[in-house]
Amino acid sequence: MRRADEEEEPLKLIRRYVTPDRRYLKLGGSLLGMGGRDRTKFLRKLGQAAGEISPRELDTLLDRGWRERKTAAWLVAVAGRTEFRDRLGELLLASEGPYAGQAYCVALAVFGTRADADLLVAYLDRYLRRPDLYYDQTAALGALLLLDAKLGADYAARFLAPDGLWQQWIDGPPSKDRGVPDSYREFIGELCAFAGEAAKHCPDRRT
Secondary structure (H helix, E strand, C coil): CHHHHHHHHHHHHHHHHHCHHHHHHHCCHHHHHCCHHHHHHHHHHHHHHHHHCCHHHHHHHHCCCHHHHHHHHHHHHHHCCHHHHHHHHHHHHHCCCCCCHHHHHHHHHHHCCHHHHHHHHHHHHHHCCCCCCCCCHHHHHHHHHHHHHHHCCCCCHHHHCCCCHHHHHHHCCCCCCCCCHHHHHHHHHHHHHHHHHHHCCCCCCCC
């Protein structure tokens, strides 16, 4: 009976935080196409959820699949739960599955400190050396450029140097999107703005 209860709890969390209104699918680029009442309603509910979910419940979601991890990372970002910084950094670096990495990058960009920049640098140092892997390099670079602008730093400079790791990754097979790095910064910046808007609806967090 206890095992059944243990299996039921994650399912309750998924139904409460991940799947309502297909939340896990809308977190990310889909937000850019959302406007008016739909956006206001979605971000209000997201902010409320971010304030309601407990650290233990977030841990449970982060231990599961990409849908749960992606949603949990957004809830962490909206509520500014910097105690999850290292956990998100570890998940980003491990890159065990698809679709959640962008959310980790958004959270680190929202936190906005040099510690967050260091985690993004570690990711880029590893995965820009793998042109065969098209993971979350563009999101990580965009987040790092955003932090550079915020902190008055130049973490991204060595990656973007002529013939640097960024160019090597772009040039390596298979072919990749050759977007301007600043476009990635603007994109992550827009997602961070959504997180900030949702945060206005975030009640006091549980301890």
